[in-house]
Amino acid sequence: MDCDVVVVGAGLTGSSAAWQLAVRGLSVTLLEARTIGHTDGSSHGTSRIYRRAYADPHYIQLTGQAQELWDELEDRSGTRLRTRTGGLDHGTERRPEALLTLMKEHGVPAELLTPGAASERFAGMEFAGPVLFHPDAGHLDADRTVRAGVDIAAASGARVVEQSPVTGIEQPADGVLVHTGDRTIRAGHVVVAAGPWLPELLPSIGVLPRLPRTWVTQQQVFHFRHRDPRAAWPTMVYKEGIQLFGLPSGADGGSTPAMKVAQHDGGTATTASGRDRVIDPASRETVTSWVRRWLPGLDPEPVAEASCLYTMTADEDFVIDRIGSVVIASPCSGHGAKFAPLVGSLVADLVEGGRADPRFAFRA
Ligand SMILES: Cc1cc2nc3c(=O)[nH]c(=O)nc-3n(C[C@H](O)[C@H](O)[C@H](O)COP(=O)(O)OP(=O)(O)OC[C@H]3O[C@@H](n4cnc5c(N)ncnc54)[C@H](O)[C@@H]3O)c2cc1C
Incomplete structure (x- = not known):
């Protein structure tokens, strides 16, 4: 064997899997098709929401488990990755009262505000x-998180190879063979963390698991400058007719304080290699109109905009499971960043023979 595990892809998923595997003493090769930190996939930029407010108790529990691993990642890397701001949930379809009940049942601090009190x-x-407010929410820096995972993996002995696209995976009787353009690596296991490239890579994987239907959408995010640069706003999730989210932009919004606001629904169907990066004017108009109506503290003219890829499943649950020596990890549907270190840990458990979380197991 050349190594115990090959990890394919160094986004939030692959980098977290690599550090978890490496610190458990396994020899790891992390293969990234592009360069670490590139902007073609799902994990680039400074701003992702982390929050504990989910309408689904399973995810509330997982946000709790993820917190401990975020602490560990920040300690090991010596880097602050999260900024706590608190989070708001509002809009009739977000059902703030029902969310409050669930949060209380799970011991997560939260309070309900009238619209006037919230304003x-x-x-x-x-x-x-x-409006539901819960203090244990905030935003995380995706770029730094990827870097932290890769650096810890490398410091624990992992080999990190950039510009090395995997072209095929075979499962002989024992372990796996992972092919790139210029070499074949024999390993005990392979972790496929290819994000939106997964649907395209699947045919070259020797086994076809019972994957749920996955599809890729191009999403767009917009950054709006605060009229008052001293404003300290929480993150926000809104659902009523449309689904939007908002959070402090960090460096993605430029040099003056800004909020990133984006539509969670309404992405354009595409593929990872076929996407065009063109910002959908209809989405820009929807988001800008919403900002003008509900966020008068922002200048409604975007100061920056960008596109990004979601990998979607119909139930919006992740796929993290193993078939033979192949682990597939796709924490997708636009809400996986907040779980990154936990996903890395779940992947490492699978490599070490553990069972999949039933919610994330292969399914038709
Ligand atoms: C606009 C946007 C906003 C989001 N907001 C939030 C949020 O607020 N909160 C939240 O929790 N989540 C959020 N998410 C979701 C979160 O960012 C994703 O779940 C996460 O980034 C997925 O990471 P990944 O590593 O699985 O995929 P990616 O980041 O796409 O990484 C896959 C990697 O695999 C590499 N690769 C592909 N094919 C190969 C190959 N053949 N060989 C080698 N390498 C390969 C790619 O180059 C890439 O680096 C958001 C996503 C987007 C797009």
Whole structure:
């Protein structure tokens, strides 16, 4: 064997899997088709929401488990990756009252605010109905998180190879053969963490697991400057007719404080290698109109915009399971970043013979 595990892809998933595997003492080769930190996939940029408010108890529990591993990642890397701001949930379809009940049942601090009280607390934001606030939410820096995972993996002995696209995977009787353009690596296991490239890579994997239907959408995000640069806003999730989210932009929004606001729904169907990066004007208009109506504290003219790829499943659950010596990890549907270190740990458990979380197991 050349190594115990080959990890394919160094986004949030592959980098987290690599550090978890390497610190458990396994020899790891991390193969990235492009360069670490590139902007063609799902993990680039400074801003992703982490939050504990989910309408699904399973994910509330997982956000709790993820927190401990975020602490570990920050400690090991000596880098602050998360910024705690608190988080808001509002809009009739977000059902803030029902969320409050669930949060209380799971011991997660949260409170319900009237629209007036919420506007008073967060000047420049307006609301039409009840608003859930929970303090244990904030935003994380995706670029730094990827870097931290790769660096810890490398410091623990992992070989990190950039510009090395995997072209095929075979499963002989024992272990796997992972082919790139210029070499074949024999390993005990392979972890496929190829994000939106997964549907394209699947045919070259020697086994076809019962994967749920996955599809890729191009999403767009917009950054709006705060009128008051001292404003300190929480993150936000809104659902009523449309689904939007908002969070401090960090460096992605430029040099003055800004909020990133984006539509969670309404992406354009595409493929990872066929996407065009063209910002959908209809989405820009939808988001800008919404900002103008509900976030008067922002200048409604975007100061920056970018596109990014979601890998979707119909139930919006992740896929993290193993078939033979092949682990497939796709924490997708636009909400996987907040779980990155936990996903790395679940992947490492599978490599070491553990069973899949039933919610993330292969399914038709
Ligand atoms: C606009 C946007 C906003 C989001 N906001 C949030 C949020 O607020 N909160 C949240 O929790 N989540 C959020 N997410 C989701 C989160 O960012 C993703 O779940 C996460 O980034 C997925 O990471 P990944 O590593 O699986 O995929 P990717 O980051 O795409 O990484 C896959 C990697 O595999 C590499 N690769 C592909 N094929 C090969 C090959 N053949 N050989 C070698 N390498 C290969 C690619 O180059 C790439 O680097 C958001 C996603 C987007 C797009």
